[in-house]
Amino acid sequence: xxxxxxIIIGAGAAGxxxxxxxxxxxxxxxxxxxxxxxxxxxxxxxxxxxPGFPQISGGELTQKMVLHCKKAGATIxxxxxxTALDFTGERKIVKTNRAEYETIAxxxxxxxxxxxxxxxxxxxxxxxxxxxxxxxxxxxxxxxRVLVIGGGNSAATTTLYLSGIAAxxxxxxxxxxxxxxxxxxxxxxxxxxxxxFWNTEVKEIKGEKLVNKVVLYHNKAGETKEIAVDxxxxxxxxxxxxxxxxxxxxxxxxxxxxxxxxxxxxxxxxVYAAGDVSSHPVKQVGTAVGQGITAALEAYSYIRRPYYxx
Amino acid sequence: xxxxxxIIIGAGAAGxxxxxxxxxxxxxxxxxxxxxxxxxxxxxxxxxxxPGFPQISGGELTQKMVLHCKKAGATIxxxxxxTALDFTGERKIVKTNRAEYETIAxxxxxxxxxxxxxxxxxxxxxxxxxxxxxxxxxxxxxxxRVLVIGGGNSAATTTLYLSGIAAxxxxxxxxxxxxxxxxxxxxxxxxxxxxxFWNTEVKEIKGEKLVNKVVLYHNKAGETKEIAVDxxxxxxxxxxxxxxxxxxxxxxxxxxxxxxxxxxxxxxxxVYAAGDVSSHPVKQVGTAVGQGITAALEAYSYIRRPYYxx
Numbered sequence: 001x002x003x004x005x006x007i008i009i010g011a012g013a014a015g016x017x018x019x020x021x022x023x024x025x026x027x028x029x030x031x032x033x034x035x036x037x038x039x040x041x042x043x044x045x046x047x048x049x050x051p052g053f054p055q056i057s058g059g060e061l062t063q064k065m066v067l068h069c070k071k072a073g074a075t076i077x078x079x080x081x082x083t084a085l086d087f088t089g090e091r092k093i094v095k096t097n098r099a100e101y102e103t104i105a106x107x108x109x110x111x112x113x114x115x116x117x118x119x120x121x122x123x124x125x126x127x128x129x130x131x132x133x134x135x136x137x138x139x140x141x142x143x144x145r146v147l148v149i150g151g152g153n154s155a156a157t158t159t160l161y162l163s164g165i166a167a168x169x170x171x172x173x174x175x176x177x178x179x180x181x182x183x184x185x186x187x188x189x190x191x192x193x194x195x196x197f198w199n200t201e202v203k204e205i206k207g208e209k210l211v212n213k214v215v216l217y218h219n220k221a222g223e224t225k226e227i228a229v230d231x232x233x234x235x236x237x238x239x240x241x242x243x244x245x246x247x248x249x250x251x252x253x254x255x256x257x258x259x260x261x262x263x264x265x266x267x268x269x270x271v272y273a274a275g276d277v278s279s280h281p282v283k284q285v286g287t288a289v290g291q292g293i294t295a296a297l298e299a300y301s302y303i304r305r306p307y308y309x310x
Numbered sequence: 311x312x313x314x315x316x317i318i319i320g321a322g323a324a325g326x327x328x329x330x331x332x333x334x335x336x337x338x339x340x341x342x343x344x345x346x347x348x349x350x351x352x353x354x355x356x357x358x359x360x361p362g363f364p365q366i367s368g369g370e371l372t373q374k375m376v377l378h379c380k381k382a383g384a385t386i387x388x389x390x391x392x393t394a395l396d397f398t399g400e401r402k403i404v405k406t407n408r409a410e411y412e413t414i415a416x417x418x419x420x421x422x423x424x425x426x427x428x429x430x431x432x433x434x435x436x437x438x439x440x441x442x443x444x445x446x447x448x449x450x451x452x453x454x455r456v457l458v459i460g461g462g463n464s465a466a467t468t469t470l471y472l473s474g475i476a477a478x479x480x481x482x483x484x485x486x487x488x489x490x491x492x493x494x495x496x497x498x499x500x501x502x503x504x505x506x507f508w509n510t511e512v513k514e515i516k517g518e519k520l521v522n523k524v525v526l527y528h529n530k531a532g533e534t535k536e537i538a539v540d541x542x543x544x545x546x547x548x549x550x551x552x553x554x555x556x557x558x559x560x561x562x563x564x565x566x567x568x569x570x571x572x573x574x575x576x577x578x579x580x581v582y583a584a585g586d587v588s589s590h591p592v593k594q595v596g597t598a599v600g601q602g603i604t605a606a607l608e609a610y611s612y613i614r615r616p617y618y619x620x
Contacts, residue, residue: 017361017596024359026492049334051327051599052362052371054378061362068364072493182336183382262572263591281573282604286327289361290600294592 004030006299007094007103008074009082009244012039013285014275015109016065017292018299019074022107025300029074030103032096034081037069038062040111040238040276041285044154045135045161048183050285058135061285085248087268105270105299108245108258109292112238112276112283117149121205122234129211129231134158141231143167147214149202150235156180156188158235163191170229172200174219205232240277253279264295270302314340316609317404317413318384319392319554322349323595324585325419326375327602328609329384332417335610339384340413342406344391348372350421350548350586351595354464355445355471358493360595368445371595395558397578415580415609418555418568419602422548422586422593427459431515432544439521439541444468451541453477457524459512460545466490466498468545473501480539482510484529515542550587563589574605580612 006022008015011033022029031037041047044058053061070076077098085106086093094101114132116122122130131137134148138161146166148159151173157180162169169191176198178185188194197216203224204215213228240257242250251259251267258266258273260280266273274291276283316332318325321343332339341347351357354368363371380386387408395416396403404411424442426432432440441447448456448471456476458469461483467490472479479501486508488495498504507526513534514525523538550567552560561569561577568576568583570590576583584601586593 013361020359020361024491024493026495048382049330049603050362051323051330051378051602052360052374054374054381064362064364068361071364072358181334183334185336280604282600282607284600284603284607286603287600290592290594290597292361293359293594293596294590297592297594 002099002101004028004101004103005303006030006105006107006296007032007092007101008107008109009094010039010109010111010275010277011037011066011076011078012109012111012275012288013041013062013065014111014288014292015039015107016062016069017289018107018109018274018296019069019076020072021293021296022299023069023073025296027300027303030101031069031074031076032080032082032094033076033078036078037066037076043133043135045138045157047285049181082244085244087248087271092270104303105272107292107295107299108250108266108271108273108277109275110241110244110277112240114234115237115239117202117234117236119202119204121207125205125207125211125232128209129207130205131231131233132235134161134233137231137233138162138165141166144230145170145228146231146233147172147202147229148233148235150237151175151178151180152235152237153180153184154237155235156184158233159194160184160187160191162233163194167193169194170227171196172202172216173198174201175199202232238276238283242277245273245277263298264291265298270299272299312409312411314338314411314413315613316340316415316417316606317342317402317411318417318419319404320349320419320421320585320587321347321376321386321388322419322421322585322598323351323372323375324421324598324602324605325349325417326372326379327599328417328419328584328606329379329386330382331603331606332609333379333383335606337610337613340411341379341384341386342390342392342404343386343388346388347376347386353443353445355448355467357595359491392554395554397558397581402580414613415582417582417584417602417605417609418560418576418587419583419585420551420554420587422550424544425547425549427512427544427546429512429514431517435515435517435521435542438519439517440515441541441543442545444471444543447541447543448472448475451476454540455480455538456541456543457482457512457539458543458545460547461485461488461490462545462547463490463494464547465545466494468543469504470494470497470501472543473504477503479504480537481506482512482526483508484511485509512542548586548593552587555583555587573608574601575608580609582609
């Protein structure tokens with residue numbers, strides 16, 4: 001069984017920041033990710049609010065962090081899935097689909113996944129017109145008419161991105177105002193090929209081989225209508241990837257996010273959580289980075305017990 | 311009296327991150343700094359641990375943040391000193407040496423200042439060989455012998471920076487090991503012109519017009535000796551710039567840092583603190599950024615009371 005001092009689960013912004021600090025502090029640091037390194041931010045068409053980069057694609061930003069983390073000396077294993085955690089002994093056990101590791105401390109930075117709208121047709125047409133990632137699937141719909149569901153920053157940036165590719169973008173939001181940043185809302189208002197349907201919910205996604213229409217419900221007027229669209233981009237928020245943490249008996253809040261204190265400590269000594277999976281109220285690249293740093297420095301104190309933290 | 315929605319005091323990493331988010335959220339945002347914008351990080355010879363920039367000078371990094379913040383739409387007033395805060399009314403009053411402002415919310419991001427060693431000669435030779443900033447004053451000592459006091463990351467990066475300028479760098483640390491990151495400690499070990507005196511305290515700084523020697527005390531052997539140096543760089547940590555906050559009756563902890571919760575809220579509604587002046591246990595550029603973002607989004611909720619935060 002391989003031995004490490006610090007294992008970080010998840011190579012998104014939080015995990016990579018933790019990796020930079022863990023490795024620079026001299027800890028033997030391994031980062032595991034079930035996908036490619038980069039995390040949720042790598043799907044963002046554009047990031048304009050990570051301080052230091054006025055405008056950068058999410059993919060480019062997270063690749064800079066990946067290179068930074070490797071340069072700092074952390075080892076990153078991609079496409080390796082953690083299947084179980086055992087925190088009952090003095091040393092922690094991390095089992096994956098490829099190996100079993102022993103470590104002193106663990107940082108859980110597994111992020112969140114896209115929330116589904118839960119309507120008829122959503123599962124059936126997944127990958128055939130139903131998507132949760134504009135930058136991944138948008139280019140398939142050049143010159144087409146696409147729908148974006150949601151009203152937050154993710155929905156807004158996806159809308160702006162798709163407006164440059166699709167012929168027409170329809171946005172449906174169940175409320176009568178966006179919760180996205182003003183700067184994004186203004187950009188949307190300036191796009192001639194974007195139309196917003198307020199107080200509108202998608203009730204069904206229809207098609208044959210591929211999506212070709214949606215059923216819309218106006219929740220003030222109480223009216224239903226069908227419109228033709230070639231794709232549906234669902235952008236209504238996230239839910240935490242905390243299942244393996246819950247199975248290892250870490251405390252979570254009422255929405256399933258891992259409970260953390262100001263040091264990013266969880267309910268188990270030597271185990272930390274950072275980024276979107278943690279209970280911190282703000283979910284941004286810049287806050288994930290701050291939490292990853294805090295978790296790594298706290299893990300360092302736990303592992304090395306240096307003189308200045310007695 | 312000028313009206314603003316959000317006034318941020320301090321244009322360091324925390325204040326600039328808050329400014330980016332405040333302005334992008336559509337708030338009329340003013341940032342005040344008694345010096346030039348950039349904050350403490352702009353004095354760092356090199357920053358290797360802000361995720362996304364494997365190696366960048368502190369000045370360059372903070373200038374990127376300043377430009378980012380201006381592009382986002384925040385107004386920055388440099389060389390304007392806040393002299394008093396009045397948080398007793400519904401709207402907050404911020405008085406400076408130039409004007410008086412009314413605002414709905416305030417974020418205090420005033421950072422910290424260099425701690426002094428408190429020995430004879432320190433005040434007398436300040437600016438004449440005694441310095442608290444390697445990048446500011448190091449170039450004056452090309453080819454000379456300089457002393458660095460301290461054992462943390464600031465002392466280590468200053469030592470490395472000075473080793474490329476001075477003929478010889480002596481480091482004194484009152485402990486027998488550095489608390490700096492391993493990566494920095496290894497770099498120091500590889501420098502032929504750096505000598506470290508462990509368990510050693512500087513008891514006096516001497517000179518004529520300029521510094522020319524220091525009195526060292528070995529705290530294990532109990533012995534005292536004098537060595538010749540041309541400059542003394544004090545790098546023993548920081549204390550919070552919280553005086554105006556304390557005068558406005560904000561709660562501070564036992565070291566004077568402004569008490570904040572997970573939303574960066576202080577003891578007064580509508581007033582937030584972020585970065586080195588806040589009670590958060592970690593003081594890094596990346597954590598200051600995360601706190602600034604959190605404070606700005608919380609201030610936004612306080613000011614606009616949007617539908618999703620009722």
